[in-house]
Amino acid sequence: SVANSGAATGGGAAAASDTLRVVLQQEPPTLEPCESNLTSTGVVDRSTVTEPLVERNPSTGELEPKLATEWSSEDNKVWTFKLREGVKFHDGSAFTAEDAAATIDRAVNSKLGCNVEGYVFGDDDLGVEVVDDTTLTVTAKQADPILPLRVSFLEVVPAETSATEKVREPIGTGPYKLESWDAGQKITLARFDGYWGEQPAYAKAEYQWRSEGSVRAAMITSGEADIATGLSPEDNIGDLGVPYPNNETVAIRMHNNKAPFNDIRVRQAVNYAIDKEGIVASLYGGRDKVAAQLVPEGVVGHNANLSPWAYDAEKAKQLVAEAKADGVDTGAQVSLVVRNAQFPKIQELAQVIQEQLTQAGLNVKLKMLETSQQLTYQVRPFAEDEGDIGLMIQHGNQAGDAAFTVDQYMTTKGAQSAFGTAELDALIKKADAATGEERQKAFEDVFAYQNENVVQFAHISHQTGMIGKAATVDYTPNSSTGDELRVAEAKPAQ
Amino acid sequence: MSQTTQDLPGTGPDGTKKTPAGHSATEPASPARREAKSTTPNLFRLLLRDKFACSGAVVLFVVLLTAAFGPALMGDLATKQNLLFANKAPFNPANGWEYFLGSDSLGRSVLGRLVVATRTTLLVAVPAVAVAMLIGSLWGVWAGYHRGWRENASMRIADVIMSFPSLLLAVVVLYVFSPSIANIVLILALTRIPIYLRTARAESAELQSRTFVDAARTFGARPNAIIVRHVIPVVTPTILTLATLEFCYVMLAESSLSFLGIGIQPPDVSWGLLVSQGRQYLQTAWWLSIFPGLAIVITAISANLLAAWLRIATDPSQRWRLAVPGRKKLITRIPAKESK
Amino acid sequence: MTATIEGTQRPGEPHPVVLRVAGLDVDIRTPSGEVRAVSGAGFIARAGQTLALLGESGCGKSMTAKAVAGLLDPVAHVSGGTVELDGKDLNRMSAKQRRKVAGAELGIVFQDALTVLNPVYPVGVQLGEAFRIHRGLSAKAARKEAIALMRRVGIPEPESRVDAFPHQFSGGMRQRILIAMAVALSPKLLIADEPTTALDVTVQAQIMDLLRRLRQEENMAVVLITHDLAVVAEEADDVSVMYAGTVAEQGPVEQVFATPRHPYTKGLLESVPVDAERGASLSSIPGSPPELKHIPAGCVYQDRCPLARELCRQERPVLREVAPGQKAACHFSELLATDETLEEIKS
Amino acid sequence: MTALLDRPHSGADVALEVRDVTKTFQVARSASGNNRLRALDGINLTVGRGETLGLVGESGCGKSTLARTLMLLEKPDSGTVAFEGQDPFGLKGKELLAWRRRVQMVFQDPFASLNARMTAGEIISEPWATHRSLYQTAREREARLHELLQLVGLRPSDARKSPQEFSGGQRQRIGIARALALNPELIILDEPVSALDLSVQAQVLNLLNELQEKLGVSYIFISHDLSVVRHVTDRVAVMYLGRIIESGTTEDVFERPLHPYTAALMSASPKLDPAARPAERIVLRGELPSPLDPPSGCRFRTRCWKAQDICAQQAPPATTAAQAGRVHLGTPHLRAAGTDAAPVHTAECHFPLEDPQKAGLRAVAAG
Amino acid sequence: MLTYLRKRIVSSALPLVVVIVGVFALARLTGNPASLYLPLNATDQMRADFAARNGLDQPLLVQMADYFGGVLQLDFGTSLRTGESAAAMALRAFPATLQLAATTMVIAIVLAVIVGSWAALKPNGIADRICSFVSMAAASIPDFWLAIVGIWVFAITLGWVPTSGVAGAAAWVLPIGTLVMRPFGALVQVVRGAMVSALAEPYIKLARSKGASQSRVVTRHALRNAAAPALTVAGDLTVGLVNGAVVVETIFGWPGIGKLMIDSILQRDFAVLQACVLLTALAIFVLNIVIDLLYALLDPRVRPASAASRRRAKASRAAVPAQSAPANA
Ligand SMILES: Nc1ncnc2c1ncn2[C@@H]1O[C@H](COP(=O)(O)OP(=O)(O)OP(=O)(O)O)[C@@H](O)[C@H]1O
Ligand SMILES: Nc1ncnc2c1ncn2[C@@H]1O[C@H](COP(=O)(O)OP(=O)(O)OP(=O)(O)O)[C@@H](O)[C@H]1O
Numbered sequence A: 001s002v003a004n005s006g007a008a009t010g011g012g013a014a015a016a017s018d019t020l021r022v023v024l025q026q027e028p029p030t031l032e033p034c035e036s037n038l039t040s041t042g043v044v045d046r047s048t049v050t051e052p053l054v055e056r057n058p059s060t061g062e063l064e065p066k067l068a069t070e071w072s073s074e075d076n077k078v079w080t081f082k083l084r085e086g087v088k089f090h091d092g093s094a095f096t097a098e099d100a101a102a103t104i105d106r107a108v109n110s111k112l113g114c115n116v117e118g119y120v121f122g123d124d125d126l127g128v129e130v131v132d133d134t135t136l137t138v139t140a141k142q143a144d145p146i147l148p149l150r151v152s153f154l155e156v157v158p159a160e161t162s163a164t165e166k167v168r169e170p171i172g173t174g175p176y177k178l179e180s181w182d183a184g185q186k187i188t189l190a191r192f193d194g195y196w197g198e199q200p201a202y203a204k205a206e207y208q209w210r211s212e213g214s215v216r217a218a219m220i221t222s223g224e225a226d227i228a229t230g231l232s233p234e235d236n237i238g239d240l241g242v243p244y245p246n247n248e249t250v251a252i253r254m255h256n257n258k259a260p261f262n263d264i265r266v267r268q269a270v271n272y273a274i275d276k277e278g279i280v281a282s283l284y285g286g287r288d289k290v291a292a293q294l295v296p297e298g299v300v301g302h303n304a305n306l307s308p309w310a311y312d313a314e315k316a317k318q319l320v321a322e323a324k325a326d327g328v329d330t331g332a333q334v335s336l337v338v339r340n341a342q343f344p345k346i347q348e349l350a351q352v353i354q355e356q357l358t359q360a361g362l363n364v365k366l367k368m369l370e371t372s373q374q375l376t377y378q379v380r381p382f383a384e385d386e387g388d389i390g391l392m393i394q395h396g397n398q399a400g401d402a403a404f405t406v407d408q409y410m411t412t413k414g415a416q417s418a419f420g421t422a423e424l425d426a427l428i429k430k431a432d433a434a435t436g437e438e439r440q441k442a443f444e445d446v447f448a449y450q451n452e453n454v455v456q457f458a459h460i461s462h463q464t465g466m467i468g469k470a471a472t473v474d475y476t477p478n479s480s481t482g483d484e485l486r487v488a489e490a491k492p493a494q
Numbered sequence B: 001m002s003q004t005t006q007d008l009p010g011t012g013p014d015g016t017k018k019t020p021a022g023h024s025a026t027e028p029a030s031p032a033r034r035e036a037k038s039t040t041p042n043l044f045r046l047l048l049r050d051k052f053a054c055s056g057a058v059v060l061f062v063v064l065l066t067a068a069f070g071p072a073l074m075g076d077l078a079t080k081q082n083l084l085f086a087n088k089a090p091f092n093p094a095n096g097w098e099y100f101l102g103s104d105s106l107g108r109s110v111l112g113r114l115v116v117a118t119r120t121t122l123l124v125a126v127p128a129v130a131v132a133m134l135i136g137s138l139w140g141v142w143a144g145y146h147r148g149w150r151e152n153a154s155m156r157i158a159d160v161i162m163s164f165p166s167l168l169l170a171v172v173v174l175y176v177f178s179p180s181i182a183n184i185v186l187i188l189a190l191t192r193i194p195i196y197l198r199t200a201r202a203e204s205a206e207l208q209s210r211t212f213v214d215a216a217r218t219f220g221a222r223p224n225a226i227i228v229r230h231v232i233p234v235v236t237p238t239i240l241t242l243a244t245l246e247f248c249y250v251m252l253a254e255s256s257l258s259f260l261g262i263g264i265q266p267p268d269v270s271w272g273l274l275v276s277q278g279r280q281y282l283q284t285a286w287w288l289s290i291f292p293g294l295a296i297v298i299t300a301i302s303a304n305l306l307a308a309w310l311r312i313a314t315d316p317s318q319r320w321r322l323a324v325p326g327r328k329k330l331i332t333r334i335p336a337k338e339s340k
Numbered sequence C: 001m002t003a004t005i006e007g008t009q010r011p012g013e014p015h016p017v018v019l020r021v022a023g024l025d026v027d028i029r030t031p032s033g034e035v036r037a038v039s040g041a042g043f044i045a046r047a048g049q050t051l052a053l054l055g056e057s058g059c060g061k062s063m064t065a066k067a068v069a070g071l072l073d074p075v076a077h078v079s080g081g082t083v084e085l086d087g088k089d090l091n092r093m094s095a096k097q098r099r100k101v102a103g104a105e106l107g108i109v110f111q112d113a114l115t116v117l118n119p120v121y122p123v124g125v126q127l128g129e130a131f132r133i134h135r136g137l138s139a140k141a142a143r144k145e146a147i148a149l150m151r152r153v154g155i156p157e158p159e160s161r162v163d164a165f166p167h168q169f170s171g172g173m174r175q176r177i178l179i180a181m182a183v184a185l186s187p188k189l190l191i192a193d194e195p196t197t198a199l200d201v202t203v204q205a206q207i208m209d210l211l212r213r214l215r216q217e218e219n220m221a222v223v224l225i226t227h228d229l230a231v232v233a234e235e236a237d238d239v240s241v242m243y244a245g246t247v248a249e250q251g252p253v254e255q256v257f258a259t260p261r262h263p264y265t266k267g268l269l270e271s272v273p274v275d276a277e278r279g280a281s282l283s284s285i286p287g288s289p290p291e292l293k294h295i296p297a298g299c300v301y302q303d304r305c306p307l308a309r310e311l312c313r314q315e316r317p318v319l320r321e322v323a324p325g326q327k328a329a330c331h332f333s334e335l336l337a338t339d340e341t342l343e344e345i346k347s
Numbered sequence D: 001m002t003a004l005l006d007r008p009h010s011g012a013d014v015a016l017e018v019r020d021v022t023k024t025f026q027v028a029r030s031a032s033g034n035n036r037l038r039a040l041d042g043i044n045l046t047v048g049r050g051e052t053l054g055l056v057g058e059s060g061c062g063k064s065t066l067a068r069t070l071m072l073l074e075k076p077d078s079g080t081v082a083f084e085g086q087d088p089f090g091l092k093g094k095e096l097l098a099w100r101r102r103v104q105m106v107f108q109d110p111f112a113s114l115n116a117r118m119t120a121g122e123i124i125s126e127p128w129a130t131h132r133s134l135y136q137t138a139r140e141r142e143a144r145l146h147e148l149l150q151l152v153g154l155r156p157s158d159a160r161k162s163p164q165e166f167s168g169g170q171r172q173r174i175g176i177a178r179a180l181a182l183n184p185e186l187i188i189l190d191e192p193v194s195a196l197d198l199s200v201q202a203q204v205l206n207l208l209n210e211l212q213e214k215l216g217v218s219y220i221f222i223s224h225d226l227s228v229v230r231h232v233t234d235r236v237a238v239m240y241l242g243r244i245i246e247s248g249t250t251e252d253v254f255e256r257p258l259h260p261y262t263a264a265l266m267s268a269s270p271k272l273d274p275a276a277r278p279a280e281r282i283v284l285r286g287e288l289p290s291p292l293d294p295p296s297g298c299r300f301r302t303r304c305w306k307a308q309d310i311c312a313q314q315a316p317p318a319t320t321a322a323q324a325g326r327v328h329l330g331t332p333h334l335r336a337a338g339t340d341a342a343p344v345h346t347a348e349c350h351f352p353l354e355d356p357q358k359a360g361l362r363a364v365a366a367g
Numbered sequence E: 001m002l003t004y005l006r007k008r009i010v011s012s013a014l015p016l017v018v019v020i021v022g023v024f025a026l027a028r029l030t031g032n033p034a035s036l037y038l039p040l041n042a043t044d045q046m047r048a049d050f051a052a053r054n055g056l057d058q059p060l061l062v063q064m065a066d067y068f069g070g071v072l073q074l075d076f077g078t079s080l081r082t083g084e085s086a087a088a089m090a091l092r093a094f095p096a097t098l099q100l101a102a103t104t105m106v107i108a109i110v111l112a113v114i115v116g117s118w119a120a121l122k123p124n125g126i127a128d129r130i131c132s133f134v135s136m137a138a139a140s141i142p143d144f145w146l147a148i149v150g151i152w153v154f155a156i157t158l159g160w161v162p163t164s165g166v167a168g169a170a171a172w173v174l175p176i177g178t179l180v181m182r183p184f185g186a187l188v189q190v191v192r193g194a195m196v197s198a199l200a201e202p203y204i205k206l207a208r209s210k211g212a213s214q215s216r217v218v219t220r221h222a223l224r225n226a227a228a229p230a231l232t233v234a235g236d237l238t239v240g241l242v243n244g245a246v247v248v249e250t251i252f253g254w255p256g257i258g259k260l261m262i263d264s265i266l267q268r269d270f271a272v273l274q275a276c277v278l279l280t281a282l283a284i285f286v287l288n289i290v291i292d293l294l295y296a297l298l299d300p301r302v303r304p305a306s307a308a309s310r311r312r313a314k315a316s317r318a319a320v321p322a323q324s325a326p327a328n329a
């Protein structure tokens, strides 16, 4: 608001303390709850305006009750959810099992084309049944041990919500309700008095968006905003920058249908050739972690025993040479396909990798593309290129379960998987069906197997995000802050 | 009858008494006079006389040389990474001359990158300006000369191009083709054609009503011949001046495209891209964006200085401005004497 | 400078001296250096009389006029001499003082009537501007004055035409408007630079008529610049013949035309097509004036003069009295005081 | 309306014949709502071979428009033009080019008609770039260029200079040399000397005269300087508001004008010789009426001191001198040449003027 | 004048249609939006549904016919991204851009007229040289760089203005300060050139002959005559701004049409893109007509039919080719 920014420009610290001002990277296209797995939507929606039945604790990885208080299943197929009583929607109506059922139907079983549908649920529809006002059963086609986790992506909306059109301004049950949306300028949320849980500290939350990182940082330093997302170390935020591990992993995905990546030695060589430690140290200020697999610690299935590939330029050269000696055309051009501005310093990273792969004896051409173009390389059916393709991917597992990673990236026909093997597919299938310790173990095997026998990926790092936070605010980011910024957790600093 | 031919050579007015000075008024006799005879002063000499334009020319020449030979000399330097030597400040002799302008976030020499970027920048800006200038001005001259429907249609086409979002064009070209220097040139050239088209058309329309063009028509000269002989030479200085302003614009447009991520793509490197990439290090490593920015500004100013001069130098009615006041007097001072 | 003109005040005479120009030098900047376009020009203009400045194209007539009015192009500047208007030296005045004089005491009609009016303002506004500047009149009052002026110079229906734009007037009308503008504040001196060259004879006659009337009514001194001998003969009292930036000859019109004492004047008079000589070849002055860059030492006319001798190549003749009231800058002007043509004199 | 009779002094040798040529321009609508400006309104002209026809008239009466129309720079709305029996407007391609070669023009303004960015040599030899067959080799062209320069009184070294380096008179000579480059048979001279001062004017007029004598060129000579016209032309046509209102031999028109406008013109012309000045000068009232809204009937009536009611109602018929009750005197040198088909002196006026000599006689008789 | 206006409007309507058709066709060359709007692992069925829902499965000509049918009923389609009416989005963003463009141009023109006239008083003099340096530098600094430095200096270090946003007058300072540079630089050059030639015109001397002071000569007589070329260039520059000051809008979070357009392009949000282009093209079309009217207002000679005679008059007096018409950018 005018008053706020006016005061802010003057002193910086004297921000009105009843409003939390957040500055995002981009404006949410909509606040449609069934698309809240999209970062730009979810960051506002999730657990703030709308709430799911079940919520994953990003720190512990445990599922916690939200609008459902209990859930259970005998066979991992039919799941029964007990719903919380006394919950009200922002429009005053009471939350019942009807609403929960409608939400699931709308998001998963409709023709709405919701983003969660493809992202979290497979092609199959779910059976939903309202038992009574507070009881709901959800039936999966096949046994699904992580169905509650999947359900945690479904933000509950009233049953009256249109099932044929998406909504821009949702009605939810969350601690904040949407007060106003000045399209292009800002979104204002106001504390929902009828909230069933604890009242948040801030009466209002105000979202703005700036695409330049340095501008977001500047807004924190000048006192125009309290929280800024998606900063990078260069944005000169100083002490006000708070880093956090953000679940994102960067890797190179290699195709294997052409020379030289059709030879596993070359793919191994790529892994040896990249100086991950060096990159992390010099480009990312040592905050990122060198990665050995596509999921970071904290995700079910993360294999703690895997160690990253050592940086060994000599070995890389040697492997390439060996392949060459065996008749592999190691001089064939490889396109290193990179999406512009996907994450901080991606251009620099791409150039470093190009350089290091060239050192190893490969012929690498850098291809920086805009999102839509890059997607044609990222998702099946893959665009053809004049040569072999190495795609830089940034994968974030928001769900905390490796299934969300491996199904996509490692199965033979996975939407974002360049290739796989039958054995790996089998391992994955087994892991998907497993539960508990067994599940953890099974996915660990999957990751170990890929690193040893498939080598589709050259892992680079598990990234660290950074938010800017004014000294007047008390908020601790966690691994999901980038996807769901729970403003209700923020408090004025003492 | 004899009167008529009096000033023809050989039949001087004073018949037998022909003296050198009396020989003629138009043909200078003394060597000194003959030397000064050429009244269209040598352009190069005029250039040397204007300090500003001269320094502009020198800068442009250096830039051209850099673009021509720099990459061969410093190509390796520009790509040699050294992650342990990242973001070193400039003007530190201890780092060696290669790092005189500092190093970037990958430890590459800023100097080397600047030099290599010169070629890309010129390869984008010069052809883009040249292509747009050639097409736009020839088209405009043609449209303005013929007037009528050709003029109207051309102006409407210019309107279309002007109101077309050039960014969309950029994305289309980048998507349908691939991000390459040639395609950027294509976009920038295409979108700037109307500027020349309009200017050339206006001048040409004015020129085609001039009497000397009518005169050419009376010999039966064809329109194209008239355009080549009479219209183009007059329009050229204006178009050239415009082209220098456009040169600056094109460099900027290219950097804006880089900023939006749809321009020159790494590993190619241009001044605009360097500024764009360097902007995030503004507070931590100012030299990454300041030096390429300066390069753009200095080149633009130099081109403009030269163009301003060229405009005056080629305009007979303005050329006197290039004279430095009181520099040289061509005034004969002969004491007048009363005589009987 | 010896080439000044005494211009003595004849007491009790109705034609006091208004303008006295002496030794006027004007230099022009060119890419190859400075050249002198007007060199030591001098003349006087008297109230109620017309002085004609005569000379061929490019000889410096307009330059002299503009120098007197202080309106030279930036390419040129006055480098010597005095210009006295009513006894005040204009060249010594500050820019501000000169602006006070401009329009109020000295009016000028520029050579190119077709372009000199500002195309974007109605003529009424331009006519009234002098009143607004010097008399501080309101726009309304100035407009009234403009209408009166237009009526005075014979523009029909001034009330309706006062708001018309210059391009809506014919050449002759525009010329009248310019004259009206120059005489708006009844200046003491009016300089008219080729006011009729672009016009045909019937309009020319009208304009000359107008000038004559204004001169008589206001007792103005008029400096009339032209290269038309016939106009000079009909309109002027005195004439100054200029050649290559210098004054070649001056004196009362009848006297100068009857007995020219400079070979240039004589040559000019001989090249007039006279009715009787129809179809025959005309006499002309061979060659062309010297380029400003290459003004010869000695007499400026030497290259074209049939009488030129060694003396002419070495010494520049000064303007001297060769007959009562008549001056010429020629070493041999005495030779010319005959009825013979130049050809005959030479041979 | 009867056409004004007009024929050259020697009936057989007609070079150019113009019949009823009308040209209108589309212009901004005037107060009366008219937007068609009749610059030429039924022009009839004949030029004989080797003859000089003078065209005089007030500024804006259409002289240049006529010249431009004859040069095919404007297309007439109606009427015919025939040069040596050929209608140039019907020609195309090679034939048109051949015609262009034979008819040339010198433009009114020596400053605007030369391209300032070309040298004199380039300007003069420009026509050969179109008429390539005229001089095949560069050497021939060079030789001809020098010849032309010499002819117009310039020197070979002048070929390298650009127009700004020449004085007005010299520029006009370049224009003439350019017109001569194609060896034309008819040259239209649009005020060739009005920008020049006396001595230069004399040079140019002499040159033209000499060329005519040497090469037998015909001229149409447009000017408003009557003393010059009188000096150079054989016959004169007087234009007023897009029409030719009087034509005849130079002497007839100058000495014995039939039309009041011609008389006014003659009388307004300043004279160097005080003796030649008319005792009383006819000063016309008012301005040239707007060609957009020409007066009804006789165009001149708004300024004519002899106008009566009929002038406003009827366009005046063409009247010959004989019809006006004149004794035909003819021109001495033509009579000497032995032609009996003397040119006719006609004017369009309801009340043609009396013969000044007769009037003088009457005055004497009355006195 | 009215007939002229009518003619102008009719003759400019066709380009408007051409622009829209061109944008329509070109946008569809940039690939299928489905991958941007559907989950990465969307099934073929989902893709087909998406295409059918948005009419993307039809042949291009049918799509175009549908679109124009809609346009005639003022239905400009809905945004793929936000589900809002495309027209509403474009109309919401446009005023922000217009405000920015108008303010920028007004400031740029005023400054340029002052500086340019000052420089023109003594061509090639010291003031002129300084102006030429300053203006050229202003015109050649990358705007995004200037914007970021501006934020750094004025918002963070000095704290005088907010970094970005649209709240309050102070927020306008940086975006306009950034945007004004290029028009200012280009216009100074043009105004200077036009003023140099205007001050050399004979009517200036006429004004001086009446005793007009320097300031009167410059402001009353020269400026108005010099306005036409400046107007042309100012028009072109305004077109550039109306088409969206993308960079500045992006950096300062200015919710304008430029940002909307680039987002729509990058997000393949065709309906919004088309609505934006239609709107800007319309605005440019109106702008061109306004400029034409301004010409006539500034210069009474500019009446369509009298143009020919004016050219004649001008041509006949030009002793040297009129080289004074200054170049523009
Ligand atoms: N801007 C200029 N640059 C260079 N030389 C000039 C300029 N203006 C005038 N001159 C020169 O100064 C000389 C005098 O010019 P001026 O205009 O006084 O001649 P003029 O006698 O008025 O001629 P005209 O009868 O053609 O008007 C000429 O030789 C001319 O070439
Ligand atoms: N292209 C044109 N468009 C409109 N009107 C024109 C055009 N050309 C000439 N006119 C008009 O036609 C009339 C005749 O013009 P023209 O130039 O033939 O006159 P002129 O007799 O040659 O005059 P001057 O003695 O001034 O040269 C004028 O009223 C003029 O305004």
Ligand SMILES: [Mg+2]
Pocket (backbone or CB within 6 Å): C061, C062, C063, C111, C193, C194
């Ligand atoms: Mg003059």
Ligand SMILES: [Mg+2]
Pocket (backbone or CB within 6 Å): D063, D064, D065, D108, D190
């Ligand atoms: Mg004419």
